[in-house]
Amino acid sequence: MAIALTIALLFGAGVFMILRRGLLRVIVGFVLLSHAVNLLLVASGGLSRRDAPIGTALDPSTTADPLPQAFVLTAIVIAFAVTVFLLVLSVVGDGDDDTELSLEGRAMELPDLDEDDEIVAFHRAHQPTNWHAYLDRTDDTPDTPDASERRGVR
């Protein structure tokens, strides 16, 4: 039961993260998803037999099923390769790792200015609508104004 709950928790969290904005969070979601599935596979061998399948004269009634373990080992390494590739994708190109074309909510670039007032004025000039909200935000995710999110329609 605990294992099942763990799988469900990881999977749900993974799905939530994968639906967020920004490739890094998507990658973390992907990692959590693969954790969930790996655990599911290893646990499919049965939870009552938990001895490691190492050694001679192995007792089938207490030894874990080695086949799912072999699958999962392969899966972990392949998922690692894919994660590396995804991480590379997040840092190539231009800008940052945004996954949406909307300008709304983009993280701020810090220019090389010395005075605080200049910095603030610079940002106010370039991101008029949500910079205030961004500066004054609390721990809740702020609501952004009513601009349409769908600028990316081709």
Place this chain on the structure above:
Amino acid sequence: MSTSILPLLLAAALALVIVAWLGGRFAGRAIGWAIATGLGSLFAATVALWATKTAETLDASQSWLPTLGLALRLRLDGLSLLFALVVLGIGALVMAYCVNYLPPGRHGPFYALLTFFAFAMLGLVLADDLILLWVFWEFTTVTSFLLIQQVGPKGRRPAIRTFVVTGAGGLSLLAAVTLTATATGTTRLTDALASPLWTQRPATTALVGTLVALAAFTKSAQFPLHAWLPDAMVASTPVSAYLHAAAMVKAGIYLLLRFSTAFAGTPTWTLLLVTVGLLTAVYGATLALRRHDLKELLAYSTVSQLGFLVATIGVGTGYALVGAVVHVVAHALFKSALFMSVGLIDHSAGTRDLRRLSGLRRSMPATAVLLSVAAASMAGLPPLFGFVSKEAMFKGFAAAPWASGLVGAAIVVAVAGASLTFAYSARMLLPLFGPPMDAPPHEAPAAMIAPVAVAAGGGVVFGVADPLLTTFITDAARAIAPTASEADLSLWHGLTPALGMTLAVYVVGALLVIGRRRVESVQGAFPTPRRAVDVLEALISSSVRAGRRLGDLTRSDALFRHLLPPLVAFSIIGLAGATASGWRLPADSTTRPLDWAMLALIAIGVVLTLRARSRVALVTIVGVAGFAMAVLFVSLGATDVALTQLLVEILTVVVMVLLLVRLPTSFHVVRRRRLRVALSAGVLAGVAMLGVALVVVGADFLSDAGRTYLARTKELTGASNVVNSILVDFRAFDTFGELVVLGMAGVATAVALQSRGLLPLRPSPLVVPDDSPAADPVANGLVLRVIDRLVGPLLVVLSLWFFMRGHYYPGGGFIAALVASAGLCLIFLAAPDDRVARLRGSAMRLIGAGIALATVVGLVGLAVGSFLRPIGTKVADFSISTALLFDVGVYLAVIGLVLAALRLLGTDSDARPPRRRPTGITVKGGE
């Protein structure tokens, strides 16, 4: 002999296509003569084949999928002979016409397409297999689309419209063919048509009949699907003369005739064909009477004539079928002659408008004569063939086996249509009379007139000497209805109802001609009906718009929009599956306290991950879940997996840290509503997964394969570590595939970095004063470098130790390579700048070497049976096998991948040091 001749015939036609294409490129427009000769010889060959046949029909069959009973079957019987001769004969005439009609130059594609059309029609009429029939039908659809487009940009929309209508008909035919094949159990056309199914199951018969009729209606331009035919008149004259007079539209007629074997006499079929046909006949003729453009007039006239044909076929009796077949020949002859003559006039005078042409009987006498002959044949005047065919059709109507009221109605409508035909045929002759034009057109050259003369002359010859065609017509009719009586073609049959109808037609027609001004004013009073072309365009554009709106659902580039629907769908499917199997809450005690402890740890880690406000926080916390997973794996008895998971988690975090410096500090902001949607999706997915996990985990059994592995690994491979043995001995091929995936990831990484380039390093949010120890990178890395000197060699030894003991204890190639990679990471992270961190050796070569080594080992294994089969020996109580070499390959590949990631990601020549400010430590922006 007959079994191989028919395919040869088709092959010859196909060869002619290639000749046409190449010849058109090199010999210019004169290749038309060669193609005409080719088609003419095929014509002669077909006649000769028929004359020397030994059996009733000629069959050929090439087995294709014997288990499914599919074969490529061809058949030459009376009906296909007739149509084949029409296609080939008119084709030869049109090709000869093309030689002088086309402008000088290269016309390879045009000739090739036209010849391909002839080939497709030939295949259609020769096909004895339902599927082959449909394939050739679609060939004609596609070829006609391409031919209409040949004319240039103005042919684009009409070609699309034609394609949409005829393509829809093709789909209808496909449905009919599929239904027939499944219902009768065979794809052989003759067998399917002769099946007793058609009399036993009226519902199926009605359905299939309607589908076939629909397909034929689209191809033969019946109302309301006729819009494409006048539209397609933008194509050049030879195309219209061939496709829209003699070939393509006749495909629908052929289909109806062929399927009459099965459907003639069924009420749905008869009703549909007769009503639609007669309606089209009158409608087309009425519209033809309003046209000023000669070619458009001919288009509507074709629609009307096809309507007559369809109605006659609908009657279905022997007489009616004879009449239909005769009219097919007559129509092909006079319509192609008419189109070609109009083309001559257009070519010489530069216009086709009735109102602007006049006095042509003086300026173009030969053309005028031919035009008159053909028009007279269309109107049905003796002694031309058109008269004979019209009489035969009227005979069919008069002898229809219906209630006398219906017969009377049909006769009246037929007479009305024929009178209108008479009227517009006369209208066509208007340009011949009147004063000569200002710039009178000159007569066309003899080479162009010749084909027209042949076609028009055919109408005369066959009209006068009817018995020439009797055998052909009878054979054709008997191919459909074996009990049909001998066709009786002559100019005089005595005082029959058909003759009466013809006389009525002359009277009414003459009245219409004489009173043509009154007719025109009456027509002008009626508003122009909504053009069918506009309706079709509206249909096309509305379906395109509907498609676009459907596509809008996932049109954006945002990952969120793409991932949400499938994730939700899979969750729902999972929920459904779990509920169907019943939610099994396990009551037993397979759960251990450690599981609960790890669940708590993972829960904490997950919650913190979800709530991370900055990238640094996210990267820091994401490893918690991974480490807890490793502990869980140990608890579940998967030690190798646990080790691998641990190491992979460490390396993932290292790679992420390397990237942090190029990404902004905090995350992008999204609306709260979007977060709520994502949260609900996550909850849904979690619940679905809970159900699935309970089902999977509840099925607690040891698989047979697992049992075998546990029992026999030691004796087969000498290994104690069963999991490792599975990876490198039993299922080495899967591991080999995994190496290839690693290679692909490495290559893809390199390509992505090379083609797009890394993001630049960002200015650090940290601002340090000059006197802080954090300002100097060399001093900063001191602790790590000292640890490296101690731990580095240890890690190398550890890696080798893990490698060698893989077969007996937890370890193996993967774990060893990952441990070594951890060492590489330490060196990387400790380097103060990039010059020191330049690690020698090419990562790609390492991966390649690993895969190559694995391949070589695998090929060696072929020597003892199969790819990657291990060969083992014993050395002093130690078993060594080629699996060890395979593991070396694995080792190299994994190290290569990590090296690729570290080298390519970590180095940057224009690194920017953190900003310095002498006035104390301040933190700007970020968290």
